[in-house]
Amino acid sequence: GEDVEQSLFLSVREGDSSVINCTYTDSSSTYLYWYKQEPGAGLQLLTYIFSNMDMKQDQRLTVLLNKKDKHLSLRIADTQTGDSAIYFCAESPGGGNKLTFGTGTQLKVEL
């Protein structure tokens, strides 16, 4: 189908690692993105990965890309309560700037 799929909810304990998964659709996407949205706010770009990379690490964030399976994941190490938000993956079909967003994963961090 056309949808970029994500699981809807993820609950983790503070200090644990969180892994948010995404299955995208367009193999021509040049970049794949992860955005964070806090309640009532816009989108904040967390990180992105170029399509010819397998992995990218940026402080507590690790992005893994499996192009064969069109699977993208975001790992947040040492998850904190401030990480509670909705996380969207996004693809860039045809390598353009019109992004197609995933359905979003609500991350809840519990004490």
Place this chain on the structure above:
Amino acid sequence: GAVVSQHPSRVICKSGTSVKIECRSLDFQATTMFWYRQFPKKSLMLMATSNEGSKATYEQGVEKDKFLINHASLTLSTLTVTSAHPEDSSFYICSALGRNTGELFFGEGSRLTVL
């Protein structure tokens, strides 16, 4: 860093009225701006692509006479929801593509409630 500002952040209006939402790139020029709509607990749906000095390109299913988009300058795009109805209530988010950097920045969003 680059900032995209949306105004108003929240607006409540009566059914049948029109509402204008502004999207400004504050410290960079944006040749292209995108307008998204987000339903509760749903993803963002691209509504239209706005290019400075030309007509907006609307996605399939989006009524261009309902959602008027104007991109009069390299730092401002506006979305006007005409004759708003309760089903138009939503969170509208814009993004701006930096003219020189090619980077994409998102606004904070505007929540529209139509009574």
